[in-house]
Amino acid sequence: MREITLSQAVNEALAEEMRRDPTVFIIGEDVAEAGTPFKVLSGLVEEFGTHRVVDTPIAEPGFTGIAVGAAMTGTRPVVDLMFGDFLFLIMDQLCNQAAKTHYMSGGKLNVPLVLRTNLGATRRSAAQHSQSLHALVAHIPGLKVALPSSAYEAKGLMKTAIRDNNPVVIFEDKLMYQEKAPVPEGEFLIPFGVANVLREGHDITLIGTSSMVQVCAKAADILAKDGISAEVIDPRTIVPLDEAALVKSAKKTSRVIVVDEGHQSFGVTSEIASRINEKAFYHLDAPALRMGAMDVPVPFSPALEDITVPTPEGVAEAARKLVRGEMIHAA
Amino acid sequence: MREITLSQAVNEALAEEMRRDPTVFIIGEDVAEAGTPFKVLSGLVEEFGTHRVVDTPIAEPGFTGIAVGAAMTGTRPVVDLMFGDFLFLIMDQLCNQAAKTHYMSGGKLNVPLVLRTNLGATRRSAAQHSQSLHALVAHIPGLKVALPSSAYEAKGLMKTAIRDNNPVVIFEDKLMYQEKAPVPEGEFLIPFGVANVLREGHDITLIGTSSMVQVCAKAADILAKDGISAEVIDPRTIVPLDEAALVKSAKKTSRVIVVDEGHQSFGVTSEIASRINEKAFYHLDAPALRMGAMDVPVPFSPALEDITVPTPEGVAEAARKLVRGEMIHAA
Amino acid sequence: MENGPNTNTDEYLRIYAQMARIRTFEDNANQLYLSAKMPGLTHMYSGQEAVAVGICEALRTTDKVTSTHRGHGHCVAKGANFKEMFCELLGKEEGYCRGKGGSMHIADQSNGNLGANAIVGGSMGIATGAAFSAKLLGTDDVTVCFFGDGATAQGLLYEVMNMAALWKLPVIYACENNGYSEYTKTAEIAAGSITARAEAFGIEAHTVDGQDVLAVNALSERLVARARRGEGPFFIELMTYRYHGHHVGDINREYYRTKDEEKHWRDDRDPITLFARHLMSEGIATAEDLDAIRAGIKDEASAAVAYALAAKYPDVSEVDMHVYAA
Amino acid sequence: MENGPNTNTDEYLRIYAQMARIRTFEDNANQLYLSAKMPGLTHMYSGQEAVAVGICEALRTTDKVTSTHRGHGHCVAKGANFKEMFCELLGKEEGYCRGKGGSMHIADQSNGNLGANAIVGGSMGIATGAAFSAKLLGTDDVTVCFFGDGATAQGLLYEVMNMAALWKLPVIYACENNGYSEYTKTAEIAAGSITARAEAFGIEAHTVDGQDVLAVNALSERLVARARRGEGPFFIELMTYRYHGHHVGDINREYYRTKDEEKHWRDDRDPITLFARHLMSEGIATAEDLDAIRAGIKDEASAAVAYALAAKYPDVSEVDMHVYAA
Numbered sequence A, B: 001m002r003e004i005t006l007s008q009a010v011n012e013a014l015a016e017e018m019r020r021d022p023t024v025f026i027i028g029e030d031v032a033e034a035g036t037p038f039k040v041l042s043g044l045v046e047e048f049g050t051h052r053v054v055d056t057p058i059a060e061p062g063f064t065g066i067a068v069g070a071a072m073t074g075t076r077p078v079v080d081l082m083f084g085d086f087l088f089l090i091m092d093q094l095c096n097q098a099a100k101t102h103y104m105s106g107g108k109l110n111v112p113l114v115l116r117t118n119l120g121a122t123r124r125s126a127a128q129h130s131q132s133l134h135a136l137v138a139h140i141p142g143l144k145v146a147l148p149s150s151a152y153e154a155k156g157l158m159k160t161a162i163r164d165n166n167p168v169v170i171f172e173d174k175l176m177y178q179e180k181a182p183v184p185e186g187e188f189l190i191p192f193g194v195a196n197v198l199r200e201g202h203d204i205t206l207i208g209t210s211s212m213v214q215v216c217a218k219a220a221d222i223l224a225k226d227g228i229s230a231e232v233i234d235p236r237t238i239v240p241l242d243e244a245a246l247v248k249s250a251k252k253t254s255r256v257i258v259v260d261e262g263h264q265s266f267g268v269t270s271e272i273a274s275r276i277n278e279k280a281f282y283h284l285d286a287p288a289l290r291m292g293a294m295d296v297p298v299p300f301s302p303a304l305e306d307i308t309v310p311t312p313e314g315v316a317e318a319a320r321k322l323v324r325g326e327m328i329h330a331a
Numbered sequence C, D: 001m002e003n004g005p006n007t008n009t010d011e012y013l014r015i016y017a018q019m020a021r022i023r024t025f026e027d028n029a030n031q032l033y034l035s036a037k038m039p040g041l042t043h044m045y046s047g048q049e050a051v052a053v054g055i056c057e058a059l060r061t062t063d064k065v066t067s068t069h070r071g072h073g074h075c076v077a078k079g080a081n082f083k084e085m086f087c088e089l090l091g092k093e094e095g096y097c098r099g100k101g102g103s104m105h106i107a108d109q110s111n112g113n114l115g116a117n118a119i120v121g122g123s124m125g126i127a128t129g130a131a132f133s134a135k136l137l138g139t140d141d142v143t144v145c146f147f148g149d150g151a152t153a154q155g156l157l158y159e160v161m162n163m164a165a166l167w168k169l170p171v172i173y174a175c176e177n178n179g180y181s182e183y184t185k186t187a188e189i190a191a192g193s194i195t196a197r198a199e200a201f202g203i204e205a206h207t208v209d210g211q212d213v214l215a216v217n218a219l220s221e222r223l224v225a226r227a228r229r230g231e232g233p234f235f236i237e238l239m240t241y242r243y244h245g246h247h248v249g250d251i252n253r254e255y256y257r258t259k260d261e262e263k264h265w266r267d268d269r270d271p272i273t274l275f276a277r278h279l280m281s282e283g284i285a286t287a288e289d290l291d292a293i294r295a296g297i298k299d300e301a302s303a304a305v306a307y308a309l310a311a312k313y314p315d316v317s318e319v320d321m322h323v324y325a326a
C-alpha cells in the first residue's frame, strides 16, 4: 500500500469531502495561500477557492462563533485552530454554544462542525504551544472527540467527523505531521466509538491515545524482548468511548496501563482507568495504572520538557513491574 | 455558635481580608452598589469604596486579564465571575496566563488571584447557567481549586485563598447562598489540602464535594436507619487533594462512593476514584463508585433537571448495593 | 411619526398587533412568575416592542435572527406562536425546544429564530455565521443579530464585526440600548460612542428612536434590502427602555434608577401607545379597532397559558435524548 | 528627523546603542537557529528597533511593559542583558526564567518587563491590569502594552480599552503595524481604521513612523508624561516592518511579499541606518564612533552566546518546581 504523511492524509480527507459536499468549507488563520503553518492544507485553496478555504483575522472566538452559526444554517465548517492551546480562547463558543445547541433546541438545531486542532509537547514550544487539552473537551456533553494516531486514522476519522451531525473536535499530533503510514487509495471511513487493537497480547493491556499509541507500541516491542506479551489498544475516539473493547482486553490480560499525553490529574487516563476498574475489577491483578503527562506547565528547556511525557521505556518499565506484581502503590 | 448564611460568610471573609490588606480588591459585574445578583457582596462598596470594589462592563475575559496583570504587580484581586458557566469565556486568561506565569517566569512572577464563582444545577436556569465546571480548572497545573460545602468552609477557605500566592478558583454552591451554618465570630483559616471527615463510619466511605457533601450526609442518615455506618468526607480542595485522608478511609471501610455535581465522564469523580483504586486496591471489596451529574447539558424542564444530579436517596441506594455486594458492574 | 414603506392598513395593523402580542405575552409570563407557576426567572421585553417588531417586519421568514436572554419579543416578532412559547417557558414537551431550553434558550427554527442565548453576546458569532452561510450557499437571506448595550462590552462583537466588514456579510447588528445592563447605567460601562465603534470597522452605523416603530421599520427595510444586495453589514443602535426590572425578580430598583424615570418612559414614550395614537390620528384605525385587536390577543394568550399549564412535561427518558444528533 | 526632548549626546548615543543591541541580539539568535543550537523557533524583531527603543527610552525602570511572541526587542530595550537572555533562549538555568519560558515567554521582572506572550493579544489584559495596580497603589508608573497589527483582531483589546478609558488608566497601547500577521497582509485582516477603533472608545490615538526613533521617542515622552499625570490611556500605531520571516523558519516568503518590498525597507527605511545618518549629519557622532559602539556590542553578544552555550541546563528536579508559589 502507498505511504503518505499524516499531513497528506488530512489534506486528502478534506479534499475528498469538499468535492463530495459543496457545503463543507474550511475557516481559520492562514489556511488559504499559506496552507497553515504546518502546511497541512496546501493546495486546497487552489482547488476550492477563497470562499471555501477562508483566511481569517487572528480572532479565534470570532471565527469559531461564525462557524457555529454557519453550521446551524446549512453548511459544514471545518475550523482550523492552529494550536490546541488556543482552545482556551474558544471554549465559550465550543462548549456553551456548539455543544449545547442541539439539546437546548430540543433536537431542532444541529451543529455539524469539525474543529481541527492539535496536541503534543517536546517541540520546544513552551507552555502555551504544547498542551494536550482533549480531556477538557471530552468532559462536555454534546462534543465528540477524536484522536488519530497515524495517517490512516487521521484520514478515516476526519471523513467521519465531517459527515457527523455534531460538533467533533479532532486533535492531531503535531509531531506526526510528517510521519508516513500506509493509507489505501480509495475512500474509507473509520467509525467513531470503535477501538483498534493494534497488537494482541495476553500479559498486559496498554491503552494509548494519539501520540501515545506509538509509545505503547514501542513499549510492547521492548516488553516482547523480555517475554512479556502486551496487547495495545487505541480507542481512536474518547467520546464516544469503546468501553466494551477496553474492558474485554482488561479482563483478558488482568493488567492495564493507560497512557495519554494530557496532564494526568483530572485527565483522560483517570476516566479510562475508572471505567476499567469499575467494569473489570474482579479480573484485575492490580488497579489500572495511569500514565499521563506530568502535572506541570510544559517547560521550554529541552532538559525538562522531555521528562514530562511518557516514554516507551517508562511504559515498559511500569508494565514490567505490574506483571511482576511490584506496583508500589498497590500496597 | 452564631449561625450565618454562606453569603454572609463570604462577605465577612472578604471584608476581613480587605481590612487586613489594602492591596486586596474585588472586580466584576455589578459587585458594587448591587452587591452582585446573589447579593453576596452587599455593603462592601460602602466600606471600601469603588476603587476597591470595582464594577466592570460585561467583559469577562477583559476583567480577568486585568486582574491577572494586577496580581502580577502587587495587588490581590478577587475576581467575581457571576456564573461558573462563564469560565468558558475566561479560560485563556485563567489557564494560559494566570496558571502558567509563575512557572514560565522561573518563579519570578506571582499571580495571587482569587476567582470566586459558583456551580450547581436545579435552579431552573438551563444549560448555560447551571454547570459545575471545576474539573476543567482542576486539570490545569498552576491553579488551586476550593469547593466550600457550608458557610463555615466558605469563610475559612476564602480567607486562605486570598492569602495564597497562586491563582485559586473557589466554586460556591448557588443553592447554598441562603443556607445557614455555625460560623465562629473570630478569625479563622482553613488550610488547603486537608480533607474534613464530617462523620465517621465503618461500612462505607462517601466522598462528596461542594453541594454533594450534604447529599452524602443525608445519604448517611438514611443508611444509618438501615444499620449501615457511612463515613462522610469532604476533600474541601480538589487541588491540592488530600489523597492520604481519602485513601485511609477507603482502606478502613473497603467501599467508596465519590459524589460530585460535575459531569461524571472525565470529571472529578474519575480522578478521585482512580487515586483510591490505585492506592487502596487490595483493601477494596468493590471498585470506588463514581456518581457525578449525568453527561447531558442541564435541561431547563424541572421534570428533567432534577434527575441529572445525584440525590441522597440515589447515593443511599448505591451504597446499600455496594455493602450488600450487589454492584452490577463489578461482575 | 415617519411613514415607512409599509403604508397599507393591513401592514400597519399587523405591526400594532405584533407589538401588542409581545406586551400581552410578557404580562402573562410575569403573572406566571408572580404566581409561582413558572420555573426559574425570566427577562421581560416590555417597553422595547418597537425594536423587535420594527425590525422583524422588514424580514422574511427565511431571514434569520439571533436573540438574547431578553428574547420573548424577538421570538414573537419573528412569527412564533403563544402555545409553543408558553409550553417552553413552563418546561413542557410541546414547547419549541421540548422544554429543554426554557425562556433563555427559546428558538424557533421554523421562523428563522436561531435562539435566545444566556451568554451575553454569545450569539454574535452565530448571527455572523448565519450570514456567512447565506453568502456561501447563495441564498439572499439576511441575518439580524439582536443584543443589548451591555453586550457591546464583549470582545466577540469586534471580532465578528471585523470579519463581517472584510467579507461584506449580510448581517445587521441591532444594539438595543435600553440604558442599563443589569443594575448598571450604560454610561458607566461604555466608553466613547457605540456607533463609532462599528464605524471604525468600516461598518455603516445608524441611531434610531427605538420607541418609534415606523422609524425603526423604515430604517430596517432600507438596510435589509441593501444587505440583501450585498451592501452589508450594518449596525443600528436603537434607543429604548425596559419597563420591568432586569429580570422578573428585580423588584426594588430605586438604587439604580428612579421611579420618575420609569414613569416618564411608560407614560410618554410607550411604543404601543405612540403607535396607536398615530394610527388613530391618521384615521387608519379607531380606538375600538385597536381594543378589539388587543382583546383578541389577550384571549389567545389566556388560552395558550391554560393549555401550557395543563400540558405534560417531557418524559424522563428524554433526559439523555438530543445530546447528540443522529 | 524630528528632535525629541532627549537631546543630549549621551541619550542619543544610548538610543543608537540600544537599537544596535537589538539588531545584534537578533543576528546572533538567528545564527543559533541556523546552526541548530537553539531549541524551537523564534521570531526576529529586526527592522522594528525604533519602536521598542523609542518607547522604552521614555520609560523608567519601574514602568511596566508587556511584550509579544516577537519580544526580544522589547526585552533588550527595557534594559535586559544579553547573558540572561541567551541563556533563556537556550533553555539554560541562568536564563531570566531559568530556561522554563524560552523566547516566547521571556520576562525580566527586574526591569518591569512582565513577559513575552505566545498568545497573540494575550497580554492586553495583563498590561491594563498593571496600570490598574499602579492606580490603586498610588504609584505613578505607566505601562506600555506592545502588540502587533494582527493582534488588533482579538476582542480582548476592545474589552480592556473600554475599561482603561472608563477608569482613566495609565496604559499606552502600542500597536506595531509591521504590515503582516504571519503570512497575511494587514489589509486583508483589518477592516476600517485601527486608530479609529481606539478613538471610538474615547482614547486619544496617534500614528507615527515606526522607523524614526526620534519621532517615536518624542511622541512617547509626551504621552508617557501625560499618562503619569492621569491623562491616559493612549493608543499609538507605529508603522514598521519585520525584515525576517514570521519566524526564523519562514524562509520562502515570496508568496506573500516580494523581495523588492523587503529590499526597499532594508535599504531605505532601516531605523538604525536612518538614525546613524541623523547623528552624523548633526555632528553628534562620527561613523567611527558608531562603528565602535556596534563593535563593542558584537563582542558582548559573542561572549554572551559563548557563555550561554556552555551554561548548564536546569536540573531535572526543577521540572515540578515553580508550578505553585510558596
Ligand SMILES: Cc1ncc(C[n+]2csc(CCOP(=O)(O)OP(=O)(O)O)c2C)c(N)n1
Pocket (backbone or CB within 6 Å): B029, B058, B060, B082, B086, B089, C069, C070, C118, C119, C120, C121, C147, C148, C149, C150, C151, C152, C178, C180, C181, C182, C246
Ligand atoms: C457572558 C455573560 N456575562 C454576564 C451575564 C449576566 N447578565 C445577564 S443579562 C446581563 C445584562 C445585559 O445587559 P444588556 O446587554 O444591556 O441587555 P439587557 O438586559 O439590558 O436587555 C448580564 C450582565 C451573562 N448572562 N452572560
Ligand SMILES: Cc1ncc(C[n+]2csc(CCOP(=O)(O)OP(=O)(O)O)c2C)c(N)n1
Pocket (backbone or CB within 6 Å): A029, A058, A060, A082, A086, A089, D069, D070, D118, D119, D120, D121, D147, D148, D149, D150, D151, D152, D178, D180, D181, D182, D246
Ligand atoms: C491566539 C493566537 N492565535 C494565533 C497565534 C499564532 N500566531 C503567532 S504570531 C501570529 C501573527 C501575529 O501577527 P501580529 O500581531 O501582527 O504580530 P507580528 O508577528 O507581526 O509581530 C499568529 C497568528 C497565536 N500565537 N496566538
Ligand SMILES: [Mg+2]
Pocket (backbone or CB within 6 Å): C148, C149, C150, C176, C177, C178, C179, C180, C181, C182
Ligand atoms: Mg441593556
Ligand SMILES: [Mg+2]
Pocket (backbone or CB within 6 Å): D148, D149, D150, D176, D177, D178, D179, D180, D181, D182
Ligand atoms: Mg504584524
